[in-house]
Amino acid sequence: MKKIFKIGLMCSVICLTSCSNTNSISTNGTDLSSPSLTHNDINRIEPPNWWVDFESKHLQLLINHPNISEAIPQIDYKGVSIHNVHKADSPNYLFIDLIIDESTLPGVFDIVFNQSNKEGLIQSYELKARTKKAIDYKGFDSSDVIYLITPDRFANGDPSNDIDMSLQETTLDRSDDYARHGGDIKGIINHLDYIEEMGFTAIWSSPLLTNDMPQASYHGYAMTDFYNIDPRFGSLSDYKELAQKADEKGIKLIMDQVANHCGSEHWWMSDLPFKNWVNYQAEFEVKAPTIYSNHRRTSNQDRYASKQDIKGLTDGWFVSSMPDLNQRNPFMATYIIQNSTWWIEAFNLGGIRQDTYPYPDKNFMSAWAGTIMNEYPNFSIVGEEWSYNPLLIGYWQKGANNKDGYDSNLKSSMDFAMQKQIVDGLKEPETWDLGLVKMYEGLANDFHYASPNDLMIFTDNHDMSRVFTQFDGDMSNTKMALSYLLMLPRIPQIYYGTEIVMDDFEKPGDHGLIRTDFPGGWKGDATNGFTGNGLSEPQKEMQLYLKKLLNYRKNSLAIHKGTTIHFAPFMGTYFLFRTFEDETVVIIINKNESPITIDLKRYSEMGLNGTTLRNVINDDLIEWDNKIQLTSKGCLVLTTKKSN
Numbered sequence: 185m186k187k188i189f190k191i192g193l194m195c196s197v198i199c200l201t202s203c204s205n206t207n208s209i210s211t212n213g214t215d216l217s218s219p220s221l222t223h224n225d226i227n228r229i230e231p232p233n234w235w236v237d238f239e240s241k242h243l244q245l246l247i248n249h250p251n252i253s254e255a256i257p258q259i260d261y262k263g264v265s266i267h268n269v270h271k272a273d274s275p276n277y278l279f280i281d282l283i284i285d286e287s288t289l290p291g292v293f294d295i296v297f298n299q300s301n302k303e304g305l306i307q308s309y310e311l312k313a314r315t316k317k318a319i320d321y322k323g324f325d326s327s328d329v330i331y332l333i334t335p336d337r338f339a340n341g342d343p344s345n346d347i348d349m350s351l352q353e354t355t356l357d358r359s360d361d362y363a364r365h366g367g368d369i370k371g372i373i374n375h376l377d378y379i380e381e382m383g384f385t386a387i388w389s390s391p392l393l394t395n396d397m398p399q400a401s402y403h404g405y406a407m408t409d410f411y412n413i414d415p416r417f418g419s420l421s422d423y424k425e426l427a428q429k430a431d432e433k434g435i436k437l438i439m440d441q442v443a444n445h446c447g448s449e450h451w452w453m454s455d456l457p458f459k460n461w462v463n464y465q466a467e468f469e470v471k472a473p474t475i476y477s478n479h480r481r482t483s484n485q486d487r488y489a490s491k492q493d494i495k496g497l498t499d500g501w502f503v504s505s506m507p508d509l510n511q512r513n514p515f516m517a518t519y520i521i522q523n524s525t526w527w528i529e530a531f532n533l534g535g536i537r538q539d540t541y542p543y544p545d546k547n548f549m550s551a552w553a554g555t556i557m558n559e560y561p562n563f564s565i566v567g568e569e570w571s572y573n574p575l576l577i578g579y580w581q582k583g584a585n586n587k588d589g590y591d592s593n594l595k596s597s598m599d600f601a602m603q604k605q606i607v608d609g610l611k612e613p614e615t616w617d618l619g620l621v622k623m624y625e626g627l628a629n630d631f632h633y634a635s636p637n638d639l640m641i642f643t644d645n646h647d648m649s650r651v652f653t654q655f656d657g658d659m660s661n662t663k664m665a666l667s668y669l670l671m672l673p674r675i676p677q678i679y680y681g682t683e684i685v686m687d688d689f690e691k692p693g694d695h696g697l698i699r700t701d702f703p704g705g706w707k708g709d710a711t712n713g714f715t716g717n718g719l720s721e722p723q724k725e726m727q728l729y730l731k732k733l734l735n736y737r738k739n740s741l742a743i744h745k746g747t748t749i750h751f752a753p754f755m756g757t758y759f760l761f762r763t764f765e766d767e768t769v770v771i772i773i774n775k776n777e778s779p780i781t782i783d784l785k786r787y788s789e790m791g792l793n794g795t796t797l798r799n800v801i802n803d804d805l806i807e808w809d810n811k812i813q814l815t816s817k818g819c820l821v822l823t824t825k826k827s828n
Contacts, residue, residue: 222294226307228249230245231526235314252305255305263288266281270515272515290311293311294308321560324436329676331387332646336699339702341369341371365706376429378714392414393414394407395414397448406445407450424531439527439533446506458513463501511545521552528563535564536566538568540568541569541594553594557593564595566675567594574632583635599674602641603644620753639674641669642678681700683730686702745764749789757780782811783810792824
């Protein structure tokens with residue numbers, strides 16, 4: 185891990201965070217799966233619980249209570265000692281550094297807060313036993329296909345939690361694209377069978393944490409509590425049930441996290457611990473106009489970048505409702521790393537998707553990812569770098585040969601560059617430098633990446649137009665894009681509803697419309713995408729098409745880890761091969777509207793002459809000899825495997 189600790193605070197970050205894992209199912213710090221804590225005098229303690237037997241023996245507790253800075257904490261529990269106590273700028277916070285040595289046993293102990301001339305406060309705290317070894321936390325990889333879900337718009341499994349009168353937004357309106365619609369965790373649980381049968385092996389849901397915002401809280405990216413599930417989505421127990429039932433089906437659970445910002449209604453925003461807890465805090469506290477990010481993400485790599493541009497990226501706010509967290513504050517840095525670890529340990533996560541990866545302090549991000557991967561060496565993290573420049577995407581991947589020596593310790597980046605090349609390549613006319621050559625050269629850029637197989641590829645997501653809309657309703661282009669996506673040396677992600685060609689034609693690119701309700705997720709829906717009832721023939725066709733591809737891919741070692749060979753586009757066609765041992769998979773993309781015959785001698789180096797291949801979609805057998813006739817625009821996915 186090169187240069188994890190470039191800034192002074194990082195030493196304390198790592199020392200205080202590698203141990204940040206908590207296996208608690210708790211609300212307001214109360215564990216739902218363990219005996220009740222005997223004392224609960226403190227308003228808030230975070231993390232709400234912890235574990236023994238981490239590699240790092242350090243834990244930092246955030247304590248929030250009126251005038252708690254006057255108190256002197258004491259602990260009498262074998263193996264646990266107070267290393268240091270830090271006052272904040274606000275008198276209502278203490279930060280306590282604990283050492284939890286290797287002899288410490290799981291159990292509950294009291295933290296006594298002694299105050300002069302006052303009765304002491306007592307807060308019970310639990311250390312849990314870890315349920316499995318850190319090495320056994322398996323992340324996602326190129327054998328997986330990830331199903332991305334916007335929970336509020338997927339399925340309403342528990343109507344009783346649709347409205348919570350203790351929160352600011354108390355409306356439910358499915359006719360309003362920016363209101364809450366009622367989808368929840370139970371809705372995902374209820375349709376795990378569907379997800380499994382389709383052939384998906386991992387679920388990435390957009391954030392489920394509390395978003396107590398006055399409007400548009402449905403999307404989840406303006407967190408107001410980093411340790412609790414939004415009650416309109418369910419509870420921590422519900423999330424635990426989702427993790428357990430998904431695991432039983434071999435489905436990994438990927439959590440969407442945000443290190444860059446929180447919601448403006450976060451509980452600490454009314455009383456910030458330090459004067460530099462968030463960026464541009466002084467301006468925020470006097471209600472000055474918001475200073476927004478310049479979004480110049482290239483300043484992270486630009487050797488000529490001005491200090492002003494760098495600061496403009498990392499310190500500026502996305503929007504006025506999302507305060508920008510200052511990860512250069514060592515207590516904030518520790519808090520974020522411990523929070524991520526807590527969720528991994530408590531819910532047996534199969535990965536993290538980190539939002540807006542280039543926007544926080546980049547040295548902190550190296551420390552964050554490095555700490556997690558040190559503790560969980562087989563885990564996976566994917567970072568969002570929304571750039572169409574492969575140079576920027578590759579910079580963030582672990583092992584990149586960066587000229588500045590930077591290593592983010594990030595296993596995976598989101599491949600926006602290849603996504604664009606797929607769409608452009610299929611939509612553009614075929615010329616020397618347009619059309620399929622975009623896809624060919626886009627894949628050729630893999631020489632730049634430290635590990636292309638670990639990149640996440642997709643045709644669309646919750647922030648961009650539906651792929652069917654991107655292709656102007658062209659079914660054959662949509663099928664070709666998805667087929668190609670699933671054959672690449674990548675980790676594919678497919679957005680919910682793509683399998684039934686959901687669209688946003690009415691207002692292309694509108695975020696509320698992109699996140700349309702999945703039909704059948706609500707009682708009384710006339711159409712049910714889960715059962716197929718009421719779907720149009722094109723919708724059924726696409727659903728079955730994807731189901732066959734996904735289930736073939738699930739068991740194809742050639743696609744998971746095989747050699748990739750592709751040939752330059754020729755006569756409006758593009759051939760790509762994946763090979764492992766005795767299995768070869770070939771995808772033939774054909775943009776010709778009229779029948780065409782292709783001389784297969786061009787592909788003789790693949791050694792398939794005289795081989796019988798099976799069409800993955802319809803099981804037709806094709807003899808690979810001197811030529812192949814392609815009768816219409818579309819694609820063929822062929823395999824040497826007799827059956828799946």
